[in-house]
Amino acid sequence: MGEIDMSNRPPQAKLALQPENVTLDCRASSWQAALDQAAEALTRAELVTASYRDALHAREAQGSTYLGSGIAIPHGTPESRELIHHTGVVLLQFPEGVEWHDGNRVHLLVTIAAAGDEHLDVLRRLTQVLDDDGLAERLPRAESAEAMIALLSKTPVRARLDADTLCLGFPARDRFELALAAAARLRQAECVDVDFVAAINQQEPVALGQGLWLVSATQGVKQPALSLATPERAFSGPRGPVNGVFCIAAQGEAHRDLLARVADLLDRNEGTALVDSDPEGVLARLSGESSTSASARVTLLNAHGLHARPAKVLVQRAREQALPVRVRLLEGDAESVSAASLTKLIGLGARRGQTLVFSADAGHGEAGQRDAEAALAAMVAAVEQGLGESVRPLSESAAPSTPTRAVDESAAPEPFAPDSALPATAASPGLAIAPAYVMRAPSFDYPERARDLPADKQGDAAHQRERLDASLVEARDQLNALIATAKGGDVAEILSMHAEMLDDPELHEAAFEGMRDGLSAEAAWWQAIDTAARAQEVLADRLLAERAADLRDVGRRVLGVLCGVSMPTPPDRPYILVTDDIGPSDVARLDTAQVRGLLTARGGATSHSAILARALGIPAVVGAGARILTVANDEELILDGDLGRVIVAPAAERRDRAELRLKELERLRREAFGSRFEQGRTLDGKRVEIAANLGNTAHAEEAVEHGAEGVGLLRTEFLFMAHPQAPDLDTQIAEYRRAFDALDGRPLVARTLDVGGDKPLPYWPVAAEDNPFLGLRGIRLALTRPDILETQLRALLTAAGDRPLRIMFPMIKDVDEYRRARAIVDALQAEIGAPDVQVGVMIEIPSAALLAPSLAAEVDFFSVGTNDLTQYTLAIDRGHPELSSQADGLHPAVLRLIQMTVDAAHAHGKWVGVCGELGSDAAAVPVLVGLGIDELSVSVRQVPMVKARLRGITLANARLHAETALSQATSQAVRDALEAL
Secondary structure (H helix, E strand, C coil): CEECCCCCCCHHHCCEECHHHEECCCCCCCHHHHHHHHHHHHHHCCCECCCHHHHHHHHHHHCCCEEECCEECCECCHHHHHHECCCEEEEEEEEEEEECCCCCEEEEEEEEECCCCHHHHHHHHHHHHCCCCCHHHHHHHCCCHHHHHHHHHCCCCCCECCHHHEEEEECCCCHHHHHHHHHHHHHHCCCECHHHHHHHHCCCCEEEECCEEEEEECCCECCCEEEEEEECCCEEECCEEECEEEEEECCCCCCHHHHHHHHHHHHCCCHHHHCCCCHHHHHHHHCCCCCCEEEEEEECCCCCCCCHHHHHHHHHHHHCCCCCCEEEECCCCCCCEECCCHHHHHHCCCCCCCEEEEEEECCCCHHHHHHHHHHHHHHHHHHHCCCCCCCCCHHHCCCCCCCCCCCCHHHCCCCCCCCEEEECEEEECCEEEEEEEEECCCCCCCCCEHHHCCCCCCCCHHHHHHHHHHHHHHHHHHHHHHHHHCCCHHHHHHHHHHHHHHCCHHHHHHHHHHHHCCECHHHHHHHHHHHHHHHHHCCCCHHHHHHHHHHHHHHHHHHHHHHCCCCCCCCCCCEEEEECCCCHHHHHCCCCCCEEEEEECCCCCCCHHHHHHHHHCCCEEECCCHHHHHCCCCCEEEEECCCCEEEECCCHHHHHHHHHHHHHHHHHHHHHHHCCCCCCECCCCCECEEEEEECCHHHHHHHHHCCCCCEEEEECHHHHHCCCCCCCHHHHHHHHHHHHHHHCCCCEEEECCCCECCECECCECCCCCCCHHHCCECHHHHCCCHHHHHHHHHHHHHHHCCCCEEEEECCCCCHHHHHHHHHHHHHHHHHHCCCCEEEEEEECCHHHHHCHHHHHCCCCEEEECHHHHHHHHHCCCCCCCCCHHHCCCCCHHHHHHHHHHHHHHHHCCCEEEECCHHHHCCCHHHHHHHHCCCEEEEEHHHHHHHHHHHHCCCHHHHHHHHHHHHCCCCHHHHHHHHHHC
């Protein structure tokens, strides 16, 4: 089956071209008869009711749907959407052609039934196909449905040129450095790989004239693209002036258009203008706008973007002008198209809210200038008037779905109604009731150039370096003071990592380089920090992106010293801290005697800030959205770190209930800690083992002290991430033995190395993936390097000796992967002979849960990783800034997968644990016990409370909770129903 790809639309809006909906060799005496045949085809396919025929005719009466190359795309009117059963497309081929009412001859009808605006994406996709000059001849001759679909589904390779492929103002000393900078920028944009950069490194740039040079390569090209690197200041080298170096990632014919744009720029003799241009100016020049061009911008307001009907109006207006008019998308690449071409206009894919940039070459005379201004004014007016459609200002639309980093205070957002409940992401358990203190990060005001600093701070690069060195020392002293007073091992560990970041020689050298080019110490330092943080963020990894936040946190500390700016001082009274996001060192600096809770607009449950909040025992809710920053200081809040919920200005009754619950929680914590060494059992004696999740072996002793009956998850990747090369056998044995010694005979479940595209190791590179969470990671990656996996397994077996070891493989999708990994364990076990070893798998991929019966026959145990199982089942990244609050492990779909896993395991006499965050969720504990879970592995500090929760329920009560949860339709319904119990 072929498809018209609509990658910018949600999955349910995809229109598939299916062979059974293609009719070849049709005949029609008129365009009306052709439309009737199309309506009959839609009806036969059960896509529409028979009366949809009238809608096709009504839409055609509004304007021709002829697209070009012998293709017309009939579809109904907006009012006819109620006549559509299912979204779909039918194709009718007319080899002899049909005379259309606009005078064109049509050989193919692509007839659309779309309940929404899906046809717009079909339209855009077809306009790309129409660039094939031979298409009109081949369509009538297609002899099969598959051949027809292939003609329409060809995906053209588009070359890339945008602001992210430009490297402007680079401090280079020769054209070779500029060439490498341009190649590196293409690599950062994921257009090329290291082979391309290596090929460019070996090249002599070719002179183009006007101070411009060119390098190109075909090796390692993922997407054809053009980069331009310009120097901070133009200079002359041994072979002439250097204003910039173009770098072409060549692939097939796709890059030819980019070369043509460069040639056109040179023909206009405008190469020298690039050296001082900003990205927008460069893109304008490469789009064909010359120094004599006039341009104008206008925001597109049409609800469905620039589809066929408004595009036709724009084409007609363009053809009326005295000068040719071109147009491009400000948000797109630098491709400028003729505003008089319907297919080119539609191919832009302009959507509501995007900016159209019109241009016309005015020449050098006054008459030309007047004509250009008149033409542009006419085009702008046409767009503003709606292009024949009724439009409304953007301010009347729904707010954009993309997250914002800060609240636009000028927008005067609507305040929260009293007793408003705001769902977000639970990050650290507990309940807090206190007034809000809204903290906004300070602004740092400093000049970019050293010469513009106040007199006492001015000076050459050496003086700027002295200023930075002194600030680094002071920042390091601040961190050491925080480390000395830090509460909790996680706090000291992360702050120590921050101190190490301050000593990073690459950061220092990058900053010093900027100072040598005249930057102030402040600007040079932040440029180095920002560049390094962006390098992590572009890896498309949530965890690494959060570590980039650590880097910026360190950078702000030093910048604060340089600028003499300190963080706002919280009030000297109990409060809930409300902020956009918060750095780890800020969390560590919190006065736990005053701060009752932490509430952030951004962030995820895996961020360092969330980890530290848990380590300090501060209830935290994150990812609440930018609107939470509109809460007034001293507004009372109830923050529930267990449910991931915030109540703004609670009603008296709700507050009273929360106060009672808070007192009860405090009593339970005291009692739970006093009984932490008791076995995990329900009130009626059902045994459920309570173990601890560990991020490294150093916390094994703390886990025992908190009553853990073992380690249910040791994340062994900590050891691999802490070394510049893969740790050798002796290093691993010593580290694992540390945990076994601390556990003193208690079992340890060690997850084998779980890294990959989303958690890369510097010495184990993995190619960039479009979706690393669905790529080469976990056991999939480990099996590509069996030598590393074998060394780890050997170390675990050796360190365990005769102590209980449970080996667990991550990301198993079926029994074949398990068998391959288990074979390595069996071979080593025969050699080493550790007596108490079990081998199991993590259930974190839905396929593993669905195939649990086949897996259970061969594994020794299952451990359900609810974090990833939820993510994959619900197709929601749990770190997503908007959707993370919906990634709830109590969703009935997730619970059913857990139930299937338990039933399969118990049928074969195997045990099942849960090692995800759901295991410590107070509402989830009885549900999981009711489903038959044998072990819960939770964060160290949660062990006493989970044991206490167990002691408060009976098995019958737990089964009631499970049955109630499974009978609901949504996660919120589950939580509401459980709360009612």
